[in-house]
Amino acid sequence: MNRMRVAVIGRGAVGSVVARSLRDGNVPGAELAGLLARSGPSGRPDTDDLPLITLHEALREADLVVECANQQVVKDVGARILTAGTDLMIISVGALADDMTATALRAAGPGRLYASSGAIGGLDVLRAAARCAPFERITVTITKQPYALVQSWMDAREAARLRVATEPIEVFRGPARETADRFPECTNVAAAVALAVGDWAVVEVVIIADPAARPSVHEVVADGLAGTYRFGIVSRPSPERESSSMVTPYAVLSAISDLTGRDFTFR
Ligand SMILES: NC(=O)c1ccc[n+]([C@@H]2O[C@H](COP(=O)([O-])OP(=O)(O)OC[C@H]3O[C@@H](n4cnc5c(N)ncnc54)[C@H](O)[C@@H]3O)[C@@H](O)[C@H]2O)c1
Structure with a gap:
């Protein structure tokens, strides 16, 4: 064969x-x-x-x-x-x-x-549920080390605030599509969820900078007529590139x- x-x-x-x-x-x-x-x-x-x-x-x-x-x-x-x-x-x-x-x-x-x-999972059940009935809201929360979230468009004050953070800071809350320009390294997971349910507008992304977050954490909460789906993934980073999950x-x-x-x- x-x-x-x-x-x-x-x-x-x-x-x-x-x-x-x-x-x-x-x-x-x-x-x-x-x-x-x-x-x-x-x-x-x-x-x-x-x-x-x-x-x-x-x-x-x-x-x-x-x-x-x-x-x-x-x-x-x-x-x-x-x-x-x-x-x-x-x-x-x-x-x-x-x-x-x-x-x-x-x-x-x-x-x-x-x-x-x-790096994300559960897309199969989200996809099936979206076919059954449209989701009302989906929140994807991504938690990473603060330094990994510093972006070139940030002003010096905002970048410094992240670099010296000693406790969790919410750095973004908004539509999934907006992460593409603002936090491109968070877009893959947001896009995977949006594509699975066939709807970008229903997916809200929350990005948290947390100095205690060693590996990346992705949490998904999806609510709709077909049910409520909650799951969390704590990924170990690739040994070669910390922003990629192993x-x-x-x-x-x-x-x-x-x-x-x-x-x-x-x-
Ligand atoms: N979907 C997900 O959950 C997920 C998870 C991890 C990484 N990613 C994405 O996967 C991609 C790769 O991640 P990585 O951690 O391996 O990155 P990496 O930086 O370690 O490797 C990327 C490689 O692509 C090569 N490259 C860039 N442009 C090229 C071109 N035109 N032709 C040939 N090679 C080219 C680079 O030289 C480099 O070797 C990134 O876009 C990353 O965001 C997605």
């Missing part, structure tokens, strides 16, 4: 684990077609033995391209990949907060678009495994 050939974009905290696992045969029914990396020194000796390919080669040789790079890459090459007939799985799902990008990717094909659940590459690998159909698929 043919194995699914997978190209991975990005060799950072997420992409390096995904690419190495595929290369090592850890996903039955899938194999690494190659890694798309930026030119120049990798700075990552643990990925130097992985085969590099160009996007052109990936479109010819891979069944699936997995984006593990950033939101700009989704915007730049997402539609091209789908139009070439290659499936695309994105991990930087916050890119879909941009309406033009979401519309372009939805219109492109015949390749299929998959959004990885990444579980994220394994969410990608599980999703690829679902696509190959060689393991149990939870639906």
